Amino acid sequence: MRHRRLTLGSAVLATLLTGGAAQAGEVVEVEMRDYGYHPAELEVEVGTTVRWVNAETRTSHDIHFPEEALGSQRLFPEESFERTFEEPGTYPYHCRPHEKRDMAGVIRVVPAE
């Protein structure tokens, strides 16, 4: 399984290299910091694993998918949560402790090319 760490700069580069969505079998990281998900919007192909990593120094967050009533426990700094997306669709999520701060994101899962 290939692993690609997405920072703000490399996310743009990765998009250019792959021609769009992350591909099946890949792991794409979303950082949680400054009460936000980075990137907040992400497009991946079916079969991609998204790993949310808490990059804060002391704040905990979670990842909650309200439409499916599933998600992570509270994640403390350096802890992570993974989900592999097997069905195309739009998956909005948010952080339950920080819902009022609009800490939210969305994963768009597209069919493999």
Ligand SMILES: [Cu+2]
């Ligand atoms: Cu949060």
